[in-house]
Amino acid sequence: MNIDFSPEELAFQQEVQQFLQEKLPEDIREKTLKEIPLEKEDFVRWQKILYEQGWAATNWPVEYGGTGWTPTQKHIWADECANYGVPELIPFGLKMVAPVIFTYGSEEQKQRFLPDILASNVWWCQGYSEPNAGSDLASLKTTAVRDGDEYIVNGTKTWNTLGHFADWIFCLVRTGGPQVKNQAAISFLLIDMNHPGITVSPIMTLGGHHEVNEVHFDNVRVPVENRIGEEGQGWTYAKVLLTHERTGIARVAKSKKRLQTLKDLAKETCDGENSLLENPAFAQKLAEVEIDLLALEFTELRTLAAVSTGGAPGAESSILKIKGTEVAQLIDELYMETAGYYGMPFVREQFRSGFDGEWVGPGVIASSVPRYLNNRKSSIYGGSNEIQKNIISKWVLGL
Ligand SMILES: Cc1cc2nc3c(=O)[nH]c(=O)nc-3n(C[C@H](O)[C@H](O)[C@H](O)COP(=O)(O)OP(=O)(O)OC[C@H]3O[C@@H](n4cnc5c(N)ncnc54)[C@H](O)[C@@H]3O)c2cc1C
Numbered sequence: 207m208n209i210d211f212s213p214e215e216l217a218f219q220q221e222v223q224q225f226l227q228e229k230l231p232e233d234i235r236e237k238t239l240k241e242i243p244l245e246k247e248d249f250v251r252w253q254k255i256l257y258e259q260g261w262a263a264t265n266w267p268v269e270y271g272g273t274g275w276t277p278t279q280k281h282i283w284a285d286e287c288a289n290y291g292v293p294e295l296i297p298f299g300l301k302m303v304a305p306v307i308f309t310y311g312s313e314e315q316k317q318r319f320l321p322d323i324l325a326s327n328v329w330w331c332q333g334y335s336e337p338n339a340g341s342d343l344a345s346l347k348t349t350a351v352r353d354g355d356e357y358i359v360n361g362t363k364t365w366n367t368l369g370h371f372a373d374w375i376f377c378l379v380r381t382g383g384p385q386v387k388n389q390a391a392i393s394f395l396l397i398d399m400n401h402p403g404i405t406v407s408p409i410m411t412l413g414g415h416h417e418v419n420e421v422h423f424d425n426v427r428v429p430v431e432n433r434i435g436e437e438g439q440g441w442t443y444a445k446v447l448l449t450h451e452r453t454g455i456a457r458v459a460k461s462k463k464r465l466q467t468l469k470d471l472a473k474e475t476c477d478g479e480n481s482l483l484e485n486p487a488f489a490q491k492l493a494e495v496e497i498d499l500l501a502l503e504f505t506e507l508r509t510l511a512a513v514s515t516g517g518a519p520g521a522e523s524s525i526l527k528i529k530g531t532e533v534a535q536l537i538d539e540l541y542m543e544t545a546g547y548y549g550m551p552f553v554r555e556q557f558r559s560g561f562d563g564e565w566v567g568p569g570v571i572a573s574s575v576p577r578y579l580n581n582r583k584s585s586i587y588g589g590s591n592e593i594q595k596n597i598i599s600k601w602v603l604g605l
Pocket residue numbers: 331332333334335337338339340341342364365366367368418583586587588589590591592593596
């Protein structure tokens with residue numbers, strides 16, 4: 207199999223490198239490389255630069271402003287971004303609700319919502335999970351009762367990421383009565399977060415910062431025109447969205463970059479008379495992760511190729527999600543091992559307050575503890591890894 211880039215692809219790679227060097231603001235790059243959390247303003251600023259270039263939406267059809275890149279170009283883009291220190295864009299608008307809108311939304315909805323998502327004028331968040339509906343999502347209880355041209359929404363969504371910054375939320379709600387079978391009672395609503403009756407309460411995470419929330423709906427009136435597709439078909443749209451979410455969680459390019467940085471750090475870290483990189487036990491763990499990552503990269507390429515011919519990723523997205531998060535969490539553990547005591551002072555305060563001083567210890571290693579704690583989430587959100595195994599056993603193995 208020939209996996210060399212063609213001359214056109216090499217030219218594209220150079221174009222990307224030049225663009226990133228010229229356009230990525232240095233302060234954003236520095237934060238990304240040091241793994242310091244970015245502010246909303248940083249994400250908006252960078253997405254607007256990409257928007258100007260026409261490169262904000264690598265996974266959208268060209269007719270709505272997508273890049274039209276081939277799978278290889280997308281792969282090159284992801285690699286170059288990870289290597290150079292480009293932050294990942296917030297996925298809720300661009301990568302999650304937009305594919306639902308351009309696939310199932312009305313013309314009016316496409317014109318109304320897609321341009322603002324592309325230009326990062328409007329921020330979205332996801333309202334799927336509830337206090338008693340996570341893995342068993344179809345048992346969700348938030349109701350939307352029809353009243354003329356509006357729905358009246360009541361209920362609570364939880365683990366809502368970045369809802370305190372969002373302008374809109376895409377929600378799964380129950381529109382059918384108790385006589386309707388779980389999935390067939392669910393509809394997909396787009397709700398303006400400024401509607402009266404919505405309150406957002408913070409949940410503090412293990413790493414000590416405010417990233418997730420509970421969102422409460424108390425008699426919130428939502429125009430029927432904000433429903434995507436048919437009433438009672440929300441489950442179908444929700445599942446498509448989840449395949450896009452899970453594919454994105456794999457983060458192969460980012461893990462490749464982190465693994466390379468880790469090797470450099472382990473080379474500089476003393477372990478007795480040698481470097482940590484030369485420690486056979488450590489080297490073996492590194493090699494095992496690297497092999498898994500390489501296999502994952504090829505699976506991702508195959509998925510990208512399948513998606514480029516139309517349609518959403520299928521059960522492959524579950525494979526990518528499981529393996530991608532396992533690899534990322536193993537890399538986190540190796541960072542912890544490399545950091546040793548240098549990681550400890552940074553557990554809470556710097557992450558919570560937005561650290562702007564110099565790290566103690568070698569480079570990015572000092573952020574390894576907050577990173578480790580924060581990234582425990584990746585095997586849970588987007589549907590836990592155990593649930594992904596259930597999906598694979600049903601849809602791939604036919605069990
Ligand atoms: C940091 C973070 C951010 C999140 N962001 C969002 C968001 O923005 N929007 C949103 O809607 N949701 C979000 N979620 C919610 C996430 O999707 C759920 O946490 C996840 O689906 C698991 O649901 P649960 O927490 O209710 O756990 P439960 O469903 O109660 O599961 C508990 C444990 O039991 C296991 N389990 C449950 N059922 C089975 C089964 N049938 N077979 C095998 N094992 C099973 C699970 O794997 C898990 O280990 C986020 C979660 C986290 C942690």
